[in-house]
Amino acid sequence: KMEGRKNKSQTYLLLLGQTLSHLGSYLSFFCLKIWIYDQTESITMFAASTLFLEVPSIMIAPFAGIVADKYDRRKVIILCDSICLMITIGLLLASSGILFGQLQVWHIYVAAAIASIFETFQGTAFKAAIPDLVAKEDAGHFFGLQEVSDGICQLLAPIGGGFIFGAFGMSTVIAIDCITAALAIISLLFITFPPSTHHGDKIDFSIHEMLQGWRFVSANRGFMMLIFLFAFSNLVDAFIFSLLPPFVLGFASIEELGMISSFCGIGMLVGGIIVSVLGIPKNRIPTIIVLMFFQGWTLVTAALPPSSWIIASVGFVYLLLAPFISSSAASFWMDKVPSEMRGRVTALRGSITTLSIPIGSAISGPLAEFVFEPLLQDENSILSQTWIGSILGTGVGRGVCLLWIVLGIISVTVSTVAFLIPELKNLDTIVPDVQLEKED
Numbered sequence: 216k217m218e219g220r221k222n223k224s225q226t227y228l229l230l231l232g233q234t235l236s237h238l239g240s241y242l243s244f245f246c247l248k249i250w251i252y253d254q255t256e257s258i259t260m261f262a263a264s265t266l267f268l269e270v271p272s273i274m275i276a277p278f279a280g281i282v283a284d285k286y287d288r289r290k291v292i293i294l295c296d297s298i299c300l301m302i303t304i305g306l307l308l309a310s311s312g313i314l315f316g317q318l319q320v321w322h323i324y325v326a327a328a329i330a331s332i333f334e335t336f337q338g339t340a341f342k343a344a345i346p347d348l349v350a351k352e353d354a355g356h357f358f359g360l361q362e363v364s365d366g367i368c369q370l371l372a373p374i375g376g377g378f379i380f381g382a383f384g385m386s387t388v389i390a391i392d393c394i395t396a397a398l399a400i401i402s403l404l405f406i407t408f409p410p411s412t413h414h415g416d417k418i419d420f421s422i423h424e425m426l427q428g429w430r431f432v433s434a435n436r437g438f439m440m441l442i443f444l445f446a447f448s449n450l451v452d453a454f455i456f457s458l459l460p461p462f463v464l465g466f467a468s469i470e471e472l473g474m475i476s477s478f479c480g481i482g483m484l485v486g487g488i489i490v491s492v493l494g495i496p497k498n499r500i501p502t503i504i505v506l507m508f509f510q511g512w513t514l515v516t517a518a519l520p521p522s523s524w525i526i527a528s529v530g531f532v533y534l535l536l537a538p539f540i541s542s543s544a545a546s547f548w549m550d551k552v553p554s555e556m557r558g559r560v561t562a563l564r565g566s567i568t569t570l571s572i573p574i575g576s577a578i579s580g581p582l583a584e585f586v587f588e589p590l591l592q593d594e595n596s597i598l599s600q601t602w603i604g605s606i607l608g609t610g611v612g613r614g615v616c617l618l619w620i621v622l623g624i625i626s627v628t629v630s631t632v633a634f635l636i637p638e639l640k641n642l643d644t645i646v647p648d649v650q651l652e653k654e655d
Contacts, residue, residue: 232402239395283558359491453575465612514623
């Protein structure tokens with residue numbers, strides 16, 4: 216086996232560096248969004264910061280896939296991390312009053328858009344390089360640790376970011392982001408990526424090259440069904456997390472909402488730890504479908520009497536299952552996609568599955584506010600005198616509760632149908648594993 220696979224310490228160093236970088240990014244982005252709202256008191260401008268991160272990423276993904284397949288992935292990661300560090304330093308200078316006089320909202324939008332582009336190149340190259348660095352038998356442990364890393368970042372960012380921002384100001388938050396980014400770049404200097412025969416080929420951004428990933432995936436209907444299953448799952452996630460605040464605040468306080476959010480983050484963290492210890496189930500695709508089925512049922516339990524602890528428990532279980540689903544999928548694609556196609560396939564998967572997130576975020580609010588909330592707004596509402604109204608009750612947030620239940624029922628139905636399709640359920644056994652590259 217390749218030397219890079221034998222040296223687990225390099226893999227752990229890589230993961231540690233990326234975790235530090237992501238933690239700094241989570242901290243700064245969380246606080247910058249809060250700063251935007253504090254300065255403008257505009258929900259629209261607050262939400263726009265997310266669009267400036269997501270839209271450029273989706274648009275640039277096809278180019279990122281080609282670069283990851285045709286160029287040295289380690290150099291791509293280092294270069295993109297370095298550019299993102301320079302962007303962050305620019306924000307630090309602006310927040311300190313050294314550059315542009317003072318920090319402006321448009322500075323954050325521009326920085327977010329540019330950083331999103333290079334983070335897409337970096338992320339695509341990083342994911343494409345994982346099979347070259349991690350042995351197949353260690354995949355479960357590695358992907359589990361990745362989920363732990365994400366859980367830590369999501370759990371610590373709101374808590375740590377809020378404290379640091381309040382106590383020391385925005386410049387300190389951005390400075391921490393600069394330090395963590397620099398540490399990630401330094402860690403990469405001590406990591407050797409295994410050589411690859413297809414790197415160094417001429418980079419061609421033609422439509423033909425961009426469509427190679429699509430041709431590879433679309434040649435197998437099972438691949439396409441799996442990708443769109445995850446796109447649907449992300450759409451449901453976008454609805455859930457966009458509507459969680461109005462749902463909870465219909466019967467609880469802001470403090471209880473914070474407790475629920477933290478408890479949900481702990482669920483993801485615990486799930487990642489379990490995956491890292493126990494590994495990934497052998498029947499990966501059936502596991503993904505069955506766990507999505509149970510996630511759907513957790514949403515249906517929103518019909519229970521409104522309680523912070525019930526919602527916290529639902530969120531805990533929902534996100535506890537998430538690392539098993541994402542790790543199983545990551546391991547599956549790691550085994551099925553040849554090295555020379557990993558970047559483009561990763562980019563294609565990311566574009567399709569990520570596109571559903573801004574779509575869900577955009578339509579969830581109007582759908583809840585103008586369709587579902589009026590159905591259970593008060594005793595004179597359409598469903599208030601029906602069995603649905605007697606179970607869910609009426610008032611603020613009850614319509615969102617109904618929407619959650621509908622999403623849960625749809626998720627259960629989609630998962631059931633997916634399980635009954637042999638072409639998808641047996642995809643892991645139908646498609647053989649690729650032969651990984653070895654040294655001469």
